[in-house]
């Protein structure tokens with residue numbers, strides 16, 4: 001693609017569970033979606049297939065009674081999207097212009113112009129950047145180090161074991177509380193002498209007899225062997241003294257960063273950077289732009305919820321292209337022609353500002 005412009009009705013950015021599910025649905029609806037797949041990049045934490053490419057056992061994705069390896073699951077998603085004619089392009093979207101339709105997406109080699117855009121760029125866990133944390137074989141990531149208690153906490157390697165959770169915010173309290181279902185004991189290591197977590201989350205953690213806090217302490221290194229996985233952490237006290245603390249697993253819970261830098265100043269986001277969607281649909285504040293998966297979900301962050309909202313995005317884009325109203329974050333419903341249906345459904349506001357009743361049987365244009 002040498003500086004050419006590609007034109008499409010539906011473009012999806014991201015090939016994790018959300019993007020590939022949106023592709024399956026929109027391809028089956030004969031919308032000929034183009035899915036943009038970022039190449040492997042360890043700094044940007046991107047890979048075709050998304051976050052599940054860096055994990056091993058996925059035990060909670062419905063339909064796989066015996067579990068499935070993350071990369072194998074994503075290969076199945078991809079094959080299904082290919083089967084219905086999804087077109088794939090490996091490229092990094094470096095800039096977008098959403099000021100008018102068709103929207104423009106810029107890669108290093110050309111421009112993509114699209115009537116609807118489905119954003120499924122996911123989120124990346126924040127890491128500590130310490131020795132032992134990297135993915136196997138460089139460290140113990142996937143062999144005792146995790147950033148997702150819901151995903152990995154129930155695995156046999158962590159059951160009835162002593163675990164360490166790193167962090168002091170809501171994520172850390174939530175992860176620690178969840179892990180006490182399986183672990184013998186959970187130690188929360190925090191570099192400060194108090195938490196940033198909300199009061200209710202703190203109190204829940206303080207009341208839990210299986211949770212202990214190690215304050216004013218930094219995790220300097222994760223220790224272990226390839227055979228046993230994680231065996232401990234090297235901790236540093238405020239006086240600079242180091243000691244080894246034995247544990248069988250480390251959950252890094254210092255937050256997530258949604259991959260939304262690209263859309264800053266164009267799409268509405270919360271304080272952390274998660275895209276705001278309607279709640280009744282996957283519509284963002286710009287009609288024709290939809291968001292699904294972890295990029296708009298700071299709460300559940302699971303493959304099945306990402307896939308679920310991917311399905312919603314494809315159906316929303318399909319409705320929009322079919323000239324049907326789609327619910328916006330404002331509560332209005334908007335059509336591709338720019339008509340707004342008010343949240344109470346009583347009126348339609350036309351693009352030139354005329355208000356007409358939306359009563360059953362009254363057709364657009366009648367006063």
Ligand SMILES: Cc1cc2nc3c(=O)[nH]c(=O)nc-3n(C[C@H](O)[C@H](O)[C@H](O)COP(=O)(O)OP(=O)(O)OC[C@H]3O[C@@H](n4cnc5c(N)ncnc54)[C@H](O)[C@@H]3O)c2cc1C
Nearest residue numbers: 014016017018038046050051093122151293294301302303
């Ligand atoms: C180690 C680990 C283990 C996990 N285990 C489980 C589990 O067992 N069960 C479970 O349900 N969930 C698990 N999760 C969570 C799950 O992986 C996510 O909820 C899910 O992948 C989110 O899907 P997504 O499609 O929204 O985004 P992602 O999977 O994050 O995919 C985003 C995609 O967007 C691409 N992208 C980003 N920016 C750009 C750009 N500018 N241009 C082009 N492409 C771009 C990326 O390359 C990637 O392909 C785990 C997560 C991790 C990190």
